[in-house]
Amino acid sequence: MDTATQLVFLAVVAGRFLLPLLIPRFPLPAILACLVLDGIDQSIFQAFGHDPPGYQGYDKAMDVFYLCVAYLSTLRNWASGAAYRVARFLFFYRLVGVLAFELTQWRPLLLVFPNTFEYFFIAYEVLRLRWNPTRYGLRFWLWSAGLIWVVVKLPQEWWIHIAQLDFTETVQDVPWFGPAVVLALLALLAVLWFAVRPRLDAVDWPWRVAADPLPAEMDEARERAAWTAAHGRVWSLASLEKVVLVGLICVIYAEVLPGLDASGLALFLGLAAFVLVNAGLALWAARAARTVESAVAAFAVRVAVNSGLVLVADRLLGRDDGGLNQAGAFFFVLLLSLITSLHDRFWPVHQVRSGATHHPVPTR
Template identity: 60%
Template sequence: MSVEFVFWVVVLARFTLPLLIPLFPLPAIIACLLLDGVDQTIFQTFGYDPPNYQSYDKAMDVFYLSIAYLASLRNWTNPGAVKISRFLFFYRQIGVVLFELTGLRFLLLVFPNTFEYFFIAYEGVRTRRNPMRYGFRFWVKVAAGIWIFVKLPQEYWIHIAQLDLTDTIRDVPWFLPTLVVAVLALLAVVFFFVRPRLSPADWTWRFRADPLPEGIDDARERAAYQAAHRKVFDLATLEKVFLIGLISVIFGEVLPGVESNNLELFLGIAGFVVINSALGLWAAKRGYSWNSVAVSFGIVFATNVVLVVLADVLLSRGPGRLDLTDALFFVLLFSILTTLYDRYRPIADYRLAAAARTEAER
């Protein structure tokens, strides 16, 4: 088995596995987390040390966390948890961009990846209990506990001390037994002290995402909602600009064929976001909608391919100047995120409006 084949299999897995997060949130993100933890070991086993692995790893992390954030817009019923999720996600995104631009590793400690474990905590609760039972302060405490007691030590271990778990287990004889004892002690605390004090579960185990609200579970309903509440230039478009723009800057630092500087890349992506928002709103107002995510993605992807070709011609860059591989990758990345955002953001807005009406009626 060739080294190149193994490398591309792992990269493909890291790119496709996150697409399961919207439907199977907890199992899929744990699978992404595990793959993230072992991919370098897999490479080393086959005698391959990818250049710029740190940047590649951060880019793939940001991609699956972006899908997880979009999944929270689709699935989460607790508006307070969605607000915390949004803050934690974009806070980390800013930190990763600053790290890519400066190379200063301490920034990853200052901007820890709290969002990932907060997502896991929320979905862990949802598997057995209704997240609406818990208020905003509860979820703030969960986020703060993860930030202080889990992510800060972990980010220090990985990015400041630059220690690797498998290497430490191999080089320090007492580390693995200590780790096993600590995990068993934590499980014992959860089983004997935390579990008996928990309130009764609301339902049996749920690993698949819950059904969408009846009022917006159909493509026509989502299109009607967008037509009634969206504008080309609004907060949703601004959020989408930063969501896709920041991840594009991160991937731009990894891909060798990208000639644009970071500001040019970000502004170019922002322009495409606005054009896509205008086209999407035009389609929604005319009732064009597709329940199939594959069909929606195909239409968005084809539209953006045409836009990229037109932009290349209008800018008179000349034949052969467009790096086809990088251009197609960015169109693919952009189209995936745009398709999912435009499908899922109306669901989050619908739930938020419903919660506000319920609160007003009390």
């Protein structure tokens, strides 16, 4: 690659890492921006004369990253416990499917484990723009997920991963395809305007694009730390979720990143140990009232601590195989630190919303 192509490549990859960080504060516009960048990044690469080898694996890994941040944002933002439970299943189901695909490279797995979570997340946030999601019960959210799964995602996954068709190339090669897509979109808009819109419930509030405010008792770091000090445990459901989340995502990246020579099981177990150490340190800091209000500062502290732990572990292991892969280790430190710091920051909010907030009785 020449210099210009390298800069474009780095800019796109940086965008796919940085844009998701806006999802917790601006859920709908940020995830739509991630979706658009996901859809055009390969075309951008090709326009500059570079078609990255192994693009499929890179694309799935980057998808998993922004979907992970979206899932973590549900801990912070979602008031509907029923919608959260559906979203959690859809997210981890997809995560398992992506890992299975990376290990086997068998494309039908991406059809069996479709990315329903992403569009379910979008559907929730579209509804939250004007309506209170807690008005709707588990049945409503299950039907919503089912319709997205069958009507939207299965055809899309078949198109992309089984038929391996490209939208732009199909429009160019099949004369009637472009007009047919336009007519289908117009028909959908007509149905939404004339059939769905008149049946919508009365709106509950003005437009809400930004995430809802945190509960008053959870809007400061010291309050979240106090909750963690009182209720947090190293051996807990939260720690188990972090172990699975960090482990699966990092194993997926290990299959994609070049120059890494580590078995998936060994990496998963090593990361699990680091997650539990992080949980213990976070609990100690909460009980010692050593809190950091800034999310960026808290992340930086965690990166520094985890970097030190990696160096200590490498020394203790006393390996003679050429030493630590510093670039790979630092990447996983960043990934682990980001996921665990966001989870630790948002988990108390989720617990308070689900356990201490009184919601209206669902009407659907």
